Amino acid sequence: MLALNAPPGQGPAQQPFVHYRCLCCSPGTKPKSSTSSEPAETTPHETTKDKDQQQREEGREEEEEEEEGKKEKDVQQDSSTALISITKTSEASHPTDEPTTGGLPRKVMEEIFASGNTSDLHGSQPLSRLYFCDSCDEIRCSKCSQDEIVCYFCPNCLFDVPTASVKLEKHKCSRNCFECPICQNTLSVVSEDPDAGQFAAVPPAYGQFYLLCHICHWNSQSINMTFEKPTGLAAQLQKADETSPDIMEFGRLKDHLEKHFRNSAKPSSSLHSSLLSSIQTGSLRYVSSTASSTSSNIGGLSHRRGGGDDFAHYTPAVQVMDDTENLDTLMSVINLNQITTMKQRLRELHKQPYSPERLQPKRIHLRIKKSRRCRTCGHILVNPEQKAQSIRFKIKLIALNQIPNITIANVQPMIVQTLSRVILRFTNPRHEEVQVSVRYGDGAQPHHGVHIHSPTFSILPYNEVWEYEVGTIAAAPGSVQENVYEKTANSTSIVLDITPVAAGEVKIPLFVSFTFKTKVRSETGSPSLTSTQLVVSGASAKDIPASDADFVEKTVAFWTIIGFGDALPTLAT
Amino acid sequence: MTLPLTKIRDLSFKTSIYGIEERIVLDIGSCYIKCGLSGEARPRHFISMFLSDEALDNYLGLNPVRPMHFGHDCNEFCNERANHVFREAHPLEYAELYELDLMRKDGQGHSEEERLMILEERLSEYLYDVYFKHLLTDPKQRKVIICESPLAPIALKQTIAKVLFEKLQAPSISFTNSHLLALLTTGTATGLVIDCGHLETSVLPIYSSRPLTPFIRTTPRAGKFLSTHLKQLLREKCPVSLVDNPTDLRTIPESILTSAFLETIKTRLLFASPLIVNARSGDNINEDEMNNNYRDLSSSTEVHVEVWLPEEQARGILAIPGWIRERASECLFNGDEDALSVTDTILETIAKVPSDLRRPLISSMLLIGGTAQLPNIQSRLLQEIRRSLQSNPKWAKLAGLVDSVRFLDDLTAEDKAALSTAVGFVGGGAAPAITAAGASRSNTPSLSRSHSMLDQDEGSGFGPGSAIPGTRDREKKSGSKEKKPYQSSGKVFMPNCRSWIGGSLVGSLKVSGPEILRENFNGTVPDWSTASLSATQTHQDAATTSSMVASALAISY
Structure with missing residues (x-):
């Protein structure tokens, strides 16, 4: 109702959202957009340093705490005087950064960081639309995956349609499924009840069954369409369709053209050449040649000089009367509803009538089940069961089950130049504990002041038992010092202080990386790890292969963009 | 066999x-x-x-x-x-x-x-x-x-x-x-193809299946131009009244006039008027006067469209008068220096091609594209071309072609006669009256306003008794010149699908x-x-x- 009352010109108020960005859609990965990657290169090097250390030295948490403090200071400085700090650090970081970037992981991490450091929503999607390839350890979206058709089915009767008959039936249901020509809802076959008496006058040979739309009460009797038996209606309709003039004419044209092509299969055939190679001929020369050949034609020379320049005489299969009904309808129309909409018309492409009385019911269009494949490694991400009725998946590598799910737990109204506190809840869908670190992207436009209270924290593993627990579970002992806002079963909440600098929608880019230990899959695990280029996975895998042979530590990094709704102008104004 | x-x-x-x-x-x-x-x-x-x-x-x-x-x-x-x-x-x-x-x-x-x-x-x-x-x-x-x-x-x-x-x-x-x-869908390989789409109208002569691309001519007078013109007309000429209070008239809010709304009006209510009102009798006729002419001549009904008025928080009724529905498309036929009219673009192409190609091309025109779906636009265009050839001094050198002007998907008079007598032909009902009447009208050299007034009276009845024989004779003559005249299949295919x-x-x-x-x-x-x-x-x-x-x-x- 909110949006209904909003003036259409402005659109509804911006709602909060959490979007994840797939690496393939990162603006930084494209060579052209230098603007977004420029500021990213000049990130404060202290932050990157302590992040890197934090990955390698898991145990030394006190030191991390210290560095966190340092980082927080840095961020604060960043937010107050963004420009100065960036330029300062760029000068300072460049020479010092060069020698230390020896390890691949950090470099990769930085690349990922640089690639998406912008608040531009382009290419970002809610988590529910994304996949997670477990051999590449990367988020995959619909653009970096390849679709394949698994099976065809009718959405109305849920019957599987064998691939062999799909093409023949023109991707329409060949059973008794029809859609209403007026409102596109499903039609049902209804019989005239002879006992009702009112329709007794209808002669029996005329047909007793008709189609009825229960939504808009369209009735196929209104276009004189009735059936003698309630089955096989699609075939009857299709038969009528095949004798329609455009199909007959098309067949004739095809024969005509085929004859022409066969007769003039020489390379000089002009239609061939104009279709195939007209592009090659220099346009000016070719005009003059045409002109000369025509003049020779007119001069009485043989018409077929150029090997069938023109077509043989064509006799049409049908002759259709000029259709002025549209005009008649239009001149005397009173109500807009007396004229078909484009949507209705475009379902009847051969006629496109203006008056609704001339619309015909259509068979229902089939749908498909698709499987999705990762384009990089070719592994299947999602594969549904082949039966139309089944809604289960054989393979289901969706991002919701693999990646910490960020939700906005609490948000205060945003006011420009006023600090407001936001609580983000990270939920862990994995069965392993994950270490998460969050970093604010300084490439955001406008650059709102953001302070993350606990940029690194851990989330306990997901456990089915917790589904049935009510209320929050106290933080597990030993992780209290993480100083998070709240720690419940498999979710951890952190606090963000946001100071919007400009009115309008507040969009915050957050760089999230999480580390988890997973069982290595004896043979396939290690090559796939080394083959990944964009994901930080190598460090610990290489460093400690012997100590924890079964477990390997993986880090996945990605960008999220979180919107907190509109920021209001300052109260004073 | x-x-x-x-x-x-x-x-x-x-x-x-x-x-x-x-x-x-x-x-x-x-x-x-x-x-x-x-x-x-x-x-x-x-x-x-x-x-x-x-x-x-x-x-x-x-x-x-x-x-x-x-x-x-x-x-x-x-x-x-x-x-x-x-x-x-x-x-x-x-x-x-x-x-x-x-x-x-x-x-x-x-x-x-x-x-x-x-x-x-x-x-x-x-x-x-x-x-x-x-x-x-x-x-x-x-x-x-x-x-x-x-x-x-x-x-x-x-x-x-x-x-x-x-x-x-x-x-x-x-x-x-x-x-x-x-062009291939007509079974021939020579023709002047006029693609009247959304962004532009392009006219390309094709002779013996060779597209003569250097002679292509375009004009922005197409679907988008029509939408813009319609928007202006709606804004200026169509007041909105409240449902609750019909006497309370106000101008249509700009926020309603979106492209999608205009497309709805365009595709559902507009058509090309079968009557030409002569605009070129005096050069300084202003637009308002022209609109008044249109209004006086219109016989179409007014259509009420319901809209939502955001400021008043109420439903309103937008009354679109018949003359706007008829005449909005007039902007395609009235050209100026910046944007030639569709008619002039066609004739310019004809004038540009080698003179021996002119007659075969103008006698086999084909109108395609989305804007060509506008009811009656083709017969109207035919009239406009004939009129321009006869009365516009700019095209005096082409005036000899006036008898040959023909669209590939228009049936000849003989075909029509044969069809209407035949039982069970495909297509509309008592159709031929309007187009035939319209075509005959265009033979009158230049239509003064009083003329068209008369015509309008005649036309509102759409009596089939108007002077068809003249046209038919002419077409027969032009047909007999060639041995095998092209036999058209009529408008089997929709122009936007061709x-x-x-x-x-x-x-x-x-x-x-x-x-x-x-x-x-x-x-x-x-x-x-x-x-x-x-x-x-x-x-x-x-x-x-x-x-x-x-x-x-x-x-x-």
């Missing part, structure tokens, strides 16, 4: 059950994408860039339902957003898929790279839908034929190729001239324009304006530079 043979051939076309030999035929317009499989007589789907009717009704506040996001009902804390950047930026406004000035900054300040990126994004979304929602086929298996306008920006063609090859992995693409394809159908024909015969294979794709596409195809493949750098030069040349034509 021949019958079984053709039947076998038909079967061979139809029995390709698993067949992948059918190609995908795409006609990508700026407002609608037509898609389907080759060998079929009609496109499978017509995909609109406009808002759906429901969305439009929601937008206008006419549907008292909860606001819908794309596909699902949502509450206030819904995380789901429009899945598309572009829709997000303009959630309630549609935009053309592309415009002709693609390589320039547009009004919203998008640079050319941004525009190409948006185009690519939208195209990949639409084409993905084409394959997986509408045609339900695997893009990797089927070759693609694309109907292209000869003046389509090369960047657009490149983007289409990029999306098809890189995102959808189509095996091969061939761009084929849409005008030529449309080039697609041509593509389907050509695809089913395994002929098409030059194919680009995915393996050879290097970002460039062949174009008539660029150097030869082989050069494009071998000398990539040279080809790209020459393509730029050639496209620049193409503009200067």
